[in-house]
Amino acid sequence: MAEKTRKRGKEENQNSNNRSTHTDLYGPIPKTTEAVKEKLGEIFSQCSDFIQREILCGKNGKTRMLLAYFNGFVDKMILNQDVISPILDFFSNNETDEVSPVYMRLKDCIVVNSEIKEVDDMGQAVDGIISGEALLFIDGEEKALVIGVKAPQGRHVDEPDTETSIRGSREGFVENLLINIILIRKRIKNPNLKMEMMTLGKQTKTDICICYIKGIANEEIVDEVRRRLKKINTDAILDTGIIEQYITDNRLSLFPLVGNSEKCDKLAGKLLEGRVAIICDGTPYILTVPYLFIESIQTTDDYYDNAFFATFMRIIRLLALMISNLLPGMYVALVCFHHTVIPFKLMITLAASRQGIPFSPFVEAILMIIAFEFLREAGVRMPRPIGQALSIVGAIVLGEASVSAGVSSNLMVIIVAITATCSFMVPPLIRATMLLRFVFLAAANFMGFFGIALVAVVVLTHLCSLRSFGIPYMAPFSPLTSSDLKDSLIVVPIWAMVTRPRMLRQENTGGFKNSKRMEVKTSRDSRKS
């Protein structure tokens, strides 16, 4: 581990430009197409999907060209239309023996493609090929043309599965970076919407795009995002989830400090609030930073709906969050310690439902919650068609059967059910809640309400100490930012929401400097250890 980090520190400098390493590896482009063909064949040996097509044209096939691309990665129709047939047409009509003009002409007037680029070393050429472009080498030239004929990949724009809403757009992001960018541009038609591209991952060479609105987003946050992204030194970026783990402020916290979304309108809203988005090719989940606690109980529906209803829903969500954390613990504390605070009739009901249960309330709660987690995880992992069988089993395990078998009290079944339902109401915090629930439960079994209060203090302190890209996680509650309270637990109608979140705009205030200091420290730490 220590070795790895040291290595990472060393390589940091080279890492800023991944392409330059290839230049050293592959050298310049050979002059003859023969040599190019041989070299490419060597680089892409055992790649059966790699295709090199030689074009012989001019008088007696004097002018030789080599087209290199990955099969299926490029759109063959476009390749034929834009490249091959114009070249063949040209040379069948015009007889030219001089080579140099051919090259200029090819670039400027023969190849009909909007995306054409000139490269002069092998490394860049190889990069072009592996990212789905066609490379055109001309005999006698030490240059090559990169022609953008990438075939559209992946699925269509679809409704996101993970974030459903009652109102609003049903468009969700897809795996294709360019389509995702278009989906955002479609919503924010503004030249200030900036898209900064970069490549991450030594093996995967994944395209990453930093997206923000210049003039709205805090420049310091954008700088910080660039800096943290550049520092990432890893082989593979397969999903934004990996980026998230590298750029988060507190890598050991249970709470998410980087947001993600699949919904186009949600992301547009975040950008307009001044957040920075990180788009990664190959995943529909787009990251947004900074991510604050309050965002986990915000939904797009809140802004499209009546403000009173939205306020009510925010409160309900916060309540659900607390219930899903505390309810099992509270129950155990009540039943095991604080009999005196239970109203008499409820006490009779509680005592009656617990009669004859062989486990202590704590063990019973743990068993039932774990049983529920089994079912939940099985529901996520199993193939869809088996779903029905699982739901039947689930109803039996967490239902009447376990009660009549005498292993669980019916009240515990209700509690686990309510806890589970509530935890699904605040999806971004499901993971944190799931683990904290056990901590609260254990504390309750050990010390009753006092234990719960103790853990709650620790958790709240931790929450208040967290920062996401310099912004306090619990803003606008801690520190109290009265102007931002309009979109917290209370949602004011959209026509009254006239200012952008002040917390995100703040420049040169203490908050951000602190985070910078922290950041410098962590990077130094990692090098040292």
Added chain:
Amino acid sequence: MILGKVKKGIFAVQILLLLMFPLLLTGCWNNRDLVDINIATGIGLDRTEEGKLLLTIQIVEPAAIQSTASGKGKGGGAQPEPVFTQCFEGETVFEAVRGMLSIVDKKVFFSAAQVLILGERLLQDGIEEVLDFFQRDHEMDYQMRILAAKDVTPREILEIKNDIDPIPAVYIKETVDNTVARGTVKKTMLIDLIKDIEDRGKQPAIGQISKEGEEKVRTEGTAVIKDGKLAGWLDPYETRGYLFAIGELRSAIVSVPADKGKVAMEIMKAKGKTKVEFENNQPSMLSIKVSVEANVGGYEGTGRLDSPDNLYMLEEKLKEEIKKEIIMALEKTQKEYSSDIFGFGTYVRKFHPQYWKNAEKEWDSIFSNLPAQIQVDAKIERTGIIINPVASGD
């Protein structure tokens, strides 16, 4: 860097220690499952003939309650009883409470107790010393109702079984609360009793309970205590007069004779104030001021109510009736029991502390010999949906 880390670590340890300190402050932190306790619903205290303390506890069987409530298994074989009552003799209350564990299987839990019934023999012997345990123990519910059993032992009351409520103690408590709404029993909670005992200017009074047939109880009347011992009883009407005077009456039905019949007046609001008039630094007169608002609840007769005069007359009669009840209560406590349950002494202590210092010891006898001035204000607010009685003669 390393120093900083160590400092941080020390800080974290300090915070943890600080958080642990409150642990020492809490009284009870033993983990005890709800099924591992016996929930007591009613407590009875009495003396045996030998002068030992007799503790009776009614313990509830939650599972049996549920099955009777849902109607399951009715008529099925051996149905467990929803409650059982257990007695234990001991020198002190606490000894008896702990001694009970040699008979029942689980620790007795008192916080859910609804009623505490004091036996007549105990009342005559003195209640102050046995109540110490109930104040000292952390599990006691200060809101449990205290009742004095007349002509019956607490045990007999707690062993009552009827179909009104599966838990007799709950039945008793609900009955008391009902009667409080009628104004014929004093609602005494543990906290009230303790307060009254500590207050030297006021003697405690406890609601009365007796048996009505084999299966029911009747909660009416009041036990008058003097210096911790039973002095005597007030009947329901005297109790009502007493409650009017001290301003604890919530509502009541007072029957007033009217021309050609009887009117039942429903007292909606009642205020009462007691005071002691002083002359030359000596108490000269007890003063009771009561003001009530009433509705006409029923007119069983043939009079009329459609003119203000009729109502004025009715008001006068209501005043008289209330006054009569107050006088009855006051005279009985003054002459017969010589016990200041009205709290005139508290007034004297507050407003004439110098005099009180000397008179505290013999206040009860001073109280017994003071004349009284009783002033009642009555106002009739509404007559219900109709004005004249149905059978009003023209």
